[in-house]
Amino acid sequence: MIPAAFDYLVPSTVDEAVRLLADAGEEAKIIAGGQSLIPVLRLRLADPGKLIDLGRIPELRGIRDDGDAIVIGAMTTHYDVQRDPLVHDHASLLRLATDTVADPQVRHQGTLGGAVVHADPAGDLLAPVLALDAELVVCGMDGRRSVAAKDFFVDYFTTALRPEEILVEVRIPKHTGWGAHYEKFNRVAQAWSIVAVAATVRAENGVITDARVALTNMSSIPVRAHAVEAALIGGPASPGAITSAAAHAAEGTRPTSDTNADSTYRQHLARVLTSRALTAAVGA
Template structure:
C-alpha cells in the first residue's frame, strides 16, 4: 500500500526538531531509521500529518566516552554499535544483543534510540539497557531531562516520552570488568525474540560478586530477574550454582499469550535461557 499524504521536515538541530514536533501536535511522527515506522505507514496503521526526520542531526550520532559512562547518540545505527571499540570494552552486553538484531541490512539502517523509543517488548535492546542501568536523555520544549531505564519503559510500545519530546542520547554506565551474554529464542533467523535474556556477572576469586539479569518479552516491559541475581551473589561460579539460580528466572513474570507461546512455555524458556546465558557469561 501507499502511505497517506504527509508533510516532511528534516531539521538539523535537536531544538528545531523539538519545535517542529510541538507545533505539529499529536498528528506528527518522528522517524529515525524507519525500520518500524515505514511498514506501519505503508499499511496505513498510522497516518501522521507531518513526519520529522532526525537523520540530519549530527549531535544525535556516534559513541563517545563520558568518563564513568558511554554516551550513545540515539541516531547511532546498530552497525556502528556493533563495530565501536568503546561499546565492546565497556558495555559488551549491548554489542552482543545488537549482534542478534534482524539482519545486516536492517542493522545498517535501524538505530539504537529508535529501537528503545519504539518499546516493543520483544525488542532485543530494551533488556540490556535495563540491566546496564542506562539513563535516557530526552529533550522537549521545557528543556532536557534524564529518565532511568527502569522508568523509561511504561507499557507495550509506550515510553515516558512526552508528546513534544525526543530521545537524544543514552548514557550507559561502564561495566568494563563484567562479562556478559545475550541469549534469545526465536523460531526463524532474524525474527523477534519469543524470550530473551541479558546477563552480566562480575566475579572475584571465582565467586559471583555482582550480577544483572534482565528478561525480554516476559512482560509488557523488560524486567529484572532480581531473584536470580540474589541467588547468585557470593556463590561459586559453577555450572550447578548457575543452573540453580536460573530456576528463579520466571518468578514475578507475567508473559502474554500469542501465536508463538503461552505463559507457561515462556516461563520455561526464561529458566532455560537464563541458565545458558549465565553459563556463557561466567565462562563455565
C-alpha cells in the same frame, strides 16, 4: 501498501526538532531509522500529517567516553554500535544483543534510539539497556532530563517520553571486565524473540560479586530478574549455583500467550535461557 500523504520535515538541530514536534502536536510522528515506522505507515496503521526525520542532526550520532559512562547518540545505527571499541570494552552486553537484530541491511539503517523509543517488548535492545542500568536523556521545550531505564518503559510500545520530547542519547555506566551474554530463542533466523535473556556478571576469584539479568518478551515491558541476581551475588561462579539461581527467572513475570508460545512455555524458556546466558557470561 502506500502511505497516506504527509508533510516531510527535516530539522538540522535538536532544538529545531523539538520545536517542530511541539508545534505539530499529535499530528506528527518522529522517524529515526524507520525500520519499525515505515511498515506501519505503508499499512496505514499510522496516519501522521507530519513526519519529522531526525536523520540529519549530527549531534544525535556517535559514541563517546564520558568518564564512568559511555554515551551513545540516539541516531547511532546498530552497525556502528556493533563495531565501536567503547561498546566492546565497556558495554559488551549491548554489542552482543545488537548482533542478533534482524539482518545487516536493517542494522545499517536502524538506530539504537529508534529501537528503544519504539518499546516493543520483543525487541532485542530493551533488556540490555535495562540490565546495564542505562539513563535515557530526553529533550523537550523545557530542556533536557534523564530517565532511568527502569522508569522509561511503561507498557506495550509506550515510554515515559512526553509528547513534545525526543530521545537524545543513551548513557551507559561502564561495565568494564564484566562477562556478558545475550541468549535468544526464536522460531526462524532474524525473527523477533519469543524469549531472550540479557545477562552480565562480574566475578572475582570464582565468586560472583555482581550480576544483572533482564528478560525480553516476558511482560509488556522488559523486566529485571531480581530474584536471579540476588541468588547469584556472593555465590560461586559454578554450574550448580547458576542452575539454582536461574530457576527463579520467571518469578514476577507476566508473559502473554500467542501463536508462538503460551505463557507457561515462555516461563520455562526464561529459566532455561537464563541458565545458558549466565553460564556463557561467567565462562562456567
